[in-house]
Amino acid sequence: MATKKRTADAAELLRRRYIKDDAKRRASEKEERLNAQIAQMIYDQRSEAGLSQKQLADLIGTTQSVISRLEDAEYEGHSMTMLERIAKATHGRLVVQMAARDSEADTMRFVFRQVIRNLRRKKGLTVEQLASKIGVDSREIVALERSALATPKPLLLRRLSKFFDLPERHLAELAGAVKDVPATVREEATRFAAKSDSFKKLTDEEKTVLDEFVKVLKAKA
Helix, strand or coil, X not given: CHHHHHHHHHHHHHHHHHHCCCHHHHHHHHHHHHHHHXXXXXXXXXXXXXXXXXXXXXHHCCCHHHHHHHCCCCCCCCCHHHHHHHHHHCCXXXXXXXCCCCHHHHHHHHHHHHHHHHHHHHCCCCHHHHHHHHCCCHHHHHHHHHCCXXXXXXXXXXXXXXXXXXXXXXXXXXXXXXXXXXXXXXXXXXXXXXXXXXXXXXXHHXXXXXXXXXXXXXXXX
């Protein structure tokens, strides 16, 4: 699918910009990551609703090419009006949240979402299947994988920790439930974030990056 290739190309651009220790480039990297996340969110919402790009376009009164553009990781013109229309057409709900900026906390929460989502995908589980296995409402899994501000409940963290065999303390640190995070964990999380992207299917490279970071979390327990 062309969208996936463009997402992969954008991911490589993010890595190159992140490696260069330049403030303006880091700011650009954050903006590009946000664009990629919105594009992925639209793709996921449409796919879960069982709609093709053409079908979604018909529902909201636009063209297939517009939907394709919205699902492009490099697209910068997302609007609240269009996102609201897409949410309504796919039986979703658009939620806007505002919070004080904390780039380090944002990075940690991004890593938390990616680790949980990628571990789930690595096991070949859907959100509903994971929720069933650990005995929680699937909406809790959806929230923690998609919301940048979601803080999982202690019980959910405990069950995820046990299911994925990860230290509960470190999951809590990544999720923002613990403020006193060791410098080594912050550094490794930053490295992981620079290499991690939101693909529909895990690539071999993403699996390697995930496995390496999981080893770090276990070693720091």
